Amino acid sequence: MPVVKAAIVVLDCAEPEKLAEFYKELLEGERTYASANLVEVKGADGLRLAVRRDANATPPSWPRPENSLQAHLDFLVEDLDEAERRIVGLGGRPLETKDPAGPYEERGYADPAGHSFTLRLVPPLAPKLG
Structure with missing residues (x-):
C-alpha cells in the first residue's frame, strides 16, 4: 500500500x-476544500x-533570472487559440504566444497572480490502419 495517497500542486x-x-x-x-488561507x-x-495565502508573495519573473521560476504547470489542449481566449477571458495573460515549429506546439x-504556465498542443492520434 503506497504511503503517499495523492499529490497536490500548491x-x-x-x-x-x-x-x-x-x-x-x-x-x-470544482472547489473541494477552502479555509481562511487555502x-x-x-x-x-x-x-x-x-492556492495558499501568502501576503508577501511576489510573482515569478520567468524568464528573467531575478525571482525566477518557482513553479510551472503544463496544460494539454486540443486547440491553442480556443484555450487562449478562455485564459484571457478569465484574467490570465499571454507571455509567449509564438508557436514553435514541430509537433509539440506550446504557448x-x-x-x-503572475504564476507562469504553458499550454501544449496534444498531438493528434493517427487512426490505426489494418
Missing part, C-alpha cells in the same frame, strides 16, 4: 480565493491544485 499568492476561481473555471472543475480545486480530469501564459 501555488502561493496574496488572494487565494480569486486565483482558485481562475483555475476552477480554466479546469472546468483553497483546493479538483479539475474535471482529476488534477488537484491548491506561455501567466495566471492573474
Whole structure:
C-alpha cells in the first residue's frame, strides 16, 4: 500500500480565493476544500491544485533570472487559440504566444497572480490502419 495517497500542486499568492476561481473555471472543475488561507480545486480530469495565502508573495519573473521560476504547470489542449481566449477571458495573460515549429506546439501564459504556465498542443492520434 503506497504511503503517499495523492499529490497536490500548491501555488502561493496574496488572494487565494480569486486565483482558485481562475483555475476552477480554466479546469472546468470544482472547489473541494477552502479555509481562511487555502483553497483546493479538483479539475474535471482529476488534477488537484491548491492556492495558499501568502501576503508577501511576489510573482515569478520567468524568464528573467531575478525571482525566477518557482513553479510551472503544463496544460494539454486540443486547440491553442480556443484555450487562449478562455485564459484571457478569465484574467490570465499571454507571455509567449509564438508557436514553435514541430509537433509539440506550446504557448506561455501567466495566471492573474503572475504564476507562469504553458499550454501544449496534444498531438493528434493517427487512426490505426489494418
